[in-house]
Amino acid sequence: MATELPDGFRYLPDFLSREHQQALVAAIRNVVLEAPLYTPEMPRTGKPMSVRMTNCGDLGWVTDRERGYRYQERHPVTGRPWPAIPPQLLDLWQSVSGYDKMPEACLVNFYGAEAKMGMHQDRDETDLAAPVVSVSLGDQCQFRIGGPARSDPTRSFRLSSGDVVVLGGRSRLSFHGVDRVFPTTSTLLKNGGRINLTLRRVNP
Ligand code: SIN
Ligand code: FE2
Numbered sequence: 287m288a289t290e291l292p293d294g295f296r297y298l299p300d301f302l303s304r305e306h307q308q309a310l311v312a313a314i315r316n317v318v319l320e321a322p323l324y325t326p327e328m329p330r331t332g333k334p335m336s337v338r339m340t341n342c343g344d345l346g347w348v349t350d351r352e353r354g355y356r357y358q359e360r361h362p363v364t365g366r367p368w369p370a371i372p373p374q375l376l377d378l379w380q381s382v383s384g385y386d387k388m389p390e391a392c393l394v395n396f397y398g399a400e401a402k403m404g405m406h407q408d409r410d411e412t413d414l415a416a417p418v419v420s421v422s423l424g425d426q427c428q429f430r431i432g433g434p435a436r437s438d439p440t441r442s443f444r445l446s447s448g449d450v451v452v453l454g455g456r457s458r459l460s461f462h463g464v465d466r467v468f469p470t471t472s473t474l475l476k477n478g479g480r481i482n483l484t485l486r487r488v489n490p
Contacts, residue, residue: 292457315361324362327349342370404463411489419486429442479488
């Protein structure tokens with residue numbers, strides 16, 4: 287029984303060549319040198335998330351027990367401004383987003399073998415007309431997407447390294463998450479794991 291995927295959802299399998307993926311990994315390594323991965327906490331409970339995170343761009347998405355989900359200009363651990371978004375990612379945004387303004391934030395999620403991400407909406411942005419553009423690198427994962435209500439039916443499929451997903455239009459506020467990572471399904475990252483890069487426009 288096929289569940290209709292919401293309008294504006296685009297799945298672009300194998301969008302990035304292996305060379306392009308390698309160049310992105312090198313660029314993200316530089317980001318992480320300047321802005322180290324850290325373990326975010328859920329609002330209120332302070333429960334650690336299983337993914338590690340950092341950001342690049344003018345703004346970065348962060349969460350902790352006291353102040354919850356938000357965007358801010360500085361890394362929560364080092365206090366330094368986020369490094370710039372690598373040019374390859376700005377090019378990617380321009381080729382797939384259909385949006386004239388540039389992204390302000392690029393969230394970097396690192397998933398080890400045990401990491402996952404619960405179903406959620408991306409709704410901390412003021413500009414909901416801009417799509418969310420998401421890139422997968424490294425090990426495959428089981429990605430799940432539903433509709434704008436938590437109770438809407440969901441569909442899941444495997445995302446592989448080099449795949450790009452766009453949540454725009456009526457899918458912009460669709461619930462989505464990552465059920466699991468499939469270890470050793472990619473040779474891109476020498477120590478395994480999965481990187482997800484999420485580009486977002488925050489302010490109109
Ligand atoms: C996210 O929704 O922040 C991450 C999605 C993914 O890892 O593919
Ligand atoms: Fe998300």
